[in-house]
Amino acid sequence: MKLLEDILLTDLSNSIFLLTRQIEPRGWAWLEPVSRGFGWVIDVIFNAIHSTGIANSLGIAIILMTIIFRFLIMPLHLKSQKSMMKMRELKPELDKIKEKYGNSKDPELMRKSQQEQSALLSKHGANPLSGCLPMLIQFPLFIALNTVMRQASLYITHLKTMYENLAAELLNIPGLVNLPNGGPGAIQQLAEGMLEDHAAIIPEKWVGNLHEFDAYLRSTGAYDSITLEEIPNAISNFGNNDIIILGLPEHLARVINKFNPADWEHIYKNITEPAQLQHIQSLVSELASIETFLGISIVEPSGWGLPGILIPIFTGISMFISSWLMQQRTYDPNADERTVITNKMMLTVMPVMMAFFTINFIAAVGVFWITGQIFQSIQDVIMLKKAGIPIRLPFVKPKPTPEVVDVVPTKKKKRK
Numbered sequence: 001m002k003l004l005e006d007i008l009l010t011d012l013s014n015s016i017f018l019l020t021r022q023i024e025p026r027g028w029a030w031l032e033p034v035s036r037g038f039g040w041v042i043d044v045i046f047n048a049i050h051s052t053g054i055a056n057s058l059g060i061a062i063i064l065m066t067i068i069f070r071f072l073i074m075p076l077h078l079k080s081q082k083s084m085m086k087m088r089e090l091k092p093e094l095d096k097i098k099e100k101y102g103n104s105k106d107p108e109l110m111r112k113s114q115q116e117q118s119a120l121l122s123k124h125g126a127n128p129l130s131g132c133l134p135m136l137i138q139f140p141l142f143i144a145l146n147t148v149m150r151q152a153s154l155y156i157t158h159l160k161t162m163y164e165n166l167a168a169e170l171l172n173i174p175g176l177v178n179l180p181n182g183g184p185g186a187i188q189q190l191a192e193g194m195l196e197d198h199a200a201i202i203p204e205k206w207v208g209n210l211h212e213f214d215a216y217l218r219s220t221g222a223y224d225s226i227t228l229e230e231i232p233n234a235i236s237n238f239g240n241n242d243i244i245i246l247g248l249p250e251h252l253a254r255v256i257n258k259f260n261p262a263d264w265e266h267i268y269k270n271i272t273e274p275a276q277l278q279h280i281q282s283l284v285s286e287l288a289s290i291e292t293f294l295g296i297s298i299v300e301p302s303g304w305g306l307p308g309i310l311i312p313i314f315t316g317i318s319m320f321i322s323s324w325l326m327q328q329r330t331y332d333p334n335a336d337e338r339t340v341i342t343n344k345m346m347l348t349v350m351p352v353m354m355a356f357f358t359i360n361f362i363a364a365v366g367v368f369w370i371t372g373q374i375f376q377s378i379q380d381v382i383m384l385k386k387a388g389i390p391i392r393l394p395f396v397k398p399k400p401t402p403e404v405v406d407v408v409p410t411k412k413k414k415r416k
Helices: 003-007 029-050 057-072 074-101 107-123 130-150 157-171 186-197 204-219 228-238 249-256 261-269 274-291 310-328 337-360 363-387
Strands: 017-019 243-245
Touching: 029 057, 029 130, 029 157, 057 074, 057 130, 057 274, 057 363, 074 107, 074 363, 130 363, 157 249, 157 274, 186 249, 186 261, 204 228, 261 274, 310 337, 310 363, 337 363
Parallel strands: none
Antiparallel strands: 017 243
16 A cells, blocks of 8 residues: 555545644654744744734844843853852962862862862852853753744744635635545645655554544544535544644644745746736735745755755854854963863864754754854853953964063172
8 A cells, every 4th residue: 555545545535634743843852832922922023023014023033032031041151150260260279279189080179179160169159061051051042942833823823824815715715625536736735745755754653543543533424414514623632632634724734834935936836817916925924024034934944955055154153153263261381292182173174063963953043053153252252352252263372371480680899
C-alpha cells in the first residue's frame, strides 16, 4: 500500500485528512509553556504596532520584544560584567596563589589552592561563571521563538484571522481543493507534497490514529451521514487533534500558511476568474507585507539564498563583536600563548557556529539574536568606557607588561 493511501484514508464531503503534526512540527513539550508565553507577548506587541498601520509590523514586533527582554535582564548582565571585571583585577592575586602551590599533583595541595582562590573570589564578590548565565537564559527563548514563528498564525490572532479568511475565499473557488471528478485539486496536491517531502519521519502511531478515527466513525454509524461541519466535533470526541481537514477554513488555514511563493504561483495558475485571482493575490500580498522584514520572510528558515542568507551573516558578525567586547573585560597583557590561541578560537568558532545554526532556524530567530547582540554590545562599550578599560583590536597579540626594576644608584668613591 502506498504511503498516501496509508495516511489519507478518508474522503468525506470533498475533503481530505492530513496529519497536522507533520505540517506543524511542535517543539519540545517542556518548552510549550515558554512558547505560549512568548507567543502571547509577541501577539500583544504585534497588535499594538499593526494597529498604527506600520508595514513589516511582525519584524518590528520581534525587535521591540527583544529590546524589552534586554532591558529586563539588564541588571543580570551588568552584574555579570562587574563580576568579570573584578576577576580581571584579582588575577595577580590568583596567580600568586597558583605560584604558591605550584603545579603539584598532591590532592591536599590542590584542594588548599582551590579553597584559597574560592575564598578570594567570594570575598570580592566575583564569580568566574557569571558571564554564562545571561547566555543560558537566552537559549530556551531562542528555541521557543523558533517554535512560535514557525507557526506564527497559531499564536498571533490577527494572522490567524487573515489566514482563515483567505482559506474561506479559496474554498469558494471550485476545483482548488478537489476537482469535480474527485481528483486532487491544486491545494490538495501541495498538501500531499508536504507529506511526501517528510515521508521518512512520519511515525507509525500517527498513521494508526487516522486508521482508528476511520474505525471510530464507522463504529458510531456516522461515517455515511456525517457532514463537514460535524467533523471537528467528531475529532474532539475521538480525542485526537492531529488531523486536518482541508474543507474547513480554520483547518485549511494551517496548511496554506506554509505555502511559499512558488506554491502560490501554482495556486494562481488554477484560478481562471480574473477578479477572483486579483482578490486572492491582494490577500496573499497583504500577509506577505506583515511576515516580511527588509525583503526577508521572517516566518521561514533563512536558508542559503539571497536575501535570507544575510540574516546568518549578520548574526555571525554581531556575535563576533559581542565576543570581542566580552574579552576586553578579561584582557591580560601577560597572557601566555595558549590563552591567546584559545581567545582567538572563541572569536572565530562561536560566531561561525551561530551563523550556521541560524541558517536552519526561522529568520525571526536571527533578527532576535542580532538585535540582542547589538543591544549588549552598546551596553558593553558604555561599561568599558566607564571602567576606563581600553578597547583593543581583535587578533592583536598582547605586548607583555615590562617588569619594573628599582635601580639603587651607587655612590662613587672619592679619589684620594
